[in-house]
Amino acid sequence: FGTDTANQVEEALKSFKQANVQTLVLDLRDNGGGYLTAATDILDLFFSSDEVIYQMKEKNSAAKKYYASTDSKYEFVNGYILVNGNTASASELTAGALQSEKGYQLVGTTTYGKGSAQTQKTLSDGSVLKYTYAKWMIPNGTCINGKGLTPDIEVENVSLDGISTKDVKETLKVDCVNTRIKSMQKMLNILGYSADREDGYFSVATQDALKKFEADNDLTVDGEYSQNDKQMMIARMMIYINNHENDKQYEYLMKIIK
Structure with a gap:
């Protein structure tokens, strides 16, 4: 305004x-x-x-x-x-x-x-x-x-609260606990990769979800969260949230209008 x-x-x-x-x-x-x-x-x-x-x-x-x-x-x-x-x-x-x-x-x-x-x-x-x-x-x-x-x-609608764009300076692995892991888990779940939690603990199930994301996006498939993984995940999130098909509020409104 x-x-x-x-x-x-x-x-x-x-x-x-x-x-x-x-x-x-x-x-x-x-x-x-x-x-x-x-x-x-x-x-x-x-x-x-x-x-x-x-x-x-x-x-x-x-x-x-x-x-x-x-x-x-x-x-x-x-x-x-x-x-x-x-x-x-x-x-x-x-x-x-x-x-x-x-x-x-x-x-x-x-x-x-x-x-x-x-x-x-x-x-x-x-x-x-x-x-x-x-x-x-x-x-x-x-x-x-x-x-x-x-x-x-x-x-x-999809909430982006808690998603971090901060650099992943050290590769994060299974059994790590970190706020960047929490952010990663939320993005994985939004993008449909079914991490088992969003509390920042790097579980084996989280690792499996990350591996699937890495494989789908031509990244090194090691199940370890790196800066390259984060950058690709943020890019995929931007595409996701800018797609009207993923905007539940907009989609509902269009149904009302039609």
């Missing part, structure tokens, strides 16, 4: 309306947000000037309502927003406002829950102080800070 995001969104919305698109999908997964003004500029595209787009509450003061600044808006018959645990801040404001006021359905998992507004000041010595000065709320007054937005349709 940067300085030009709203302009880019509006260009897309214009082309959608010209093509008579009836269903709009916003993918805000893994979107950590950005400028609050960018979120409000985007919401201006969907709300009219008599509608609240968010509320803000500073310490020791009543909540203040903020309205859309224009009357021009885009309407779609159906609206969906893909969200996950990394959907935060300005992206949560956008998703929450569209969900509560425009009936957009959230598909995915509960969002991060960052409902605070921050600013910064430059001090006399040139250092910068960044601080939280208020909490924002979605239009109906709900504060999502620490709670997140609850999806209308909950769909779990």
Whole structure:
């Protein structure tokens, strides 16, 4: 959510309306947000000037309502927003406002829950102080800070939490215990090689799964986790997660739309 995001969104919305698109999908997964003004500029595209787009509450003061600044808006018959645990801040404001006021359905998992507004000041010595000065709320007054937005349709997806891209400096073997082994086991399981665990202990079953991966990818088949194994595994993971067929949330949404 940067300085030009709203302009880019509006260009897309214009082309959608010209093509008579009836269903709009916003993918805000893994979107950590950005400028609050960018979120409000985007919401201006969907709300009219008599509608609240968010509320803000500073310490020791009543909540203040903020309205859309224009009357021009885009309407779609159906609206969906893909969200996950990394959907935060300005992206949560956008998703929450569209969900509560425009009936957009959230598909995915509960969002991060960052409902605070921050600013910064430059001090006399040139250092910068960044601080939280208020909490924002979605239009109906709900504060999502620490709670997140609850999806209308909950769909779990492949989680990449715990997967490490750090170099494997020493080859890891059976009976080793290491966080890199834990990462390897998770990747093997995601890619369909059935390691027996994901706790970081290098078992014989983990070795067998690694050997199958090595054989399938023209690596040295020794069942020992090396830097070459890790690099290939990361590459295969990137291909996997960028394939829509492996995106459970996207796949579910496409079934709804069709």
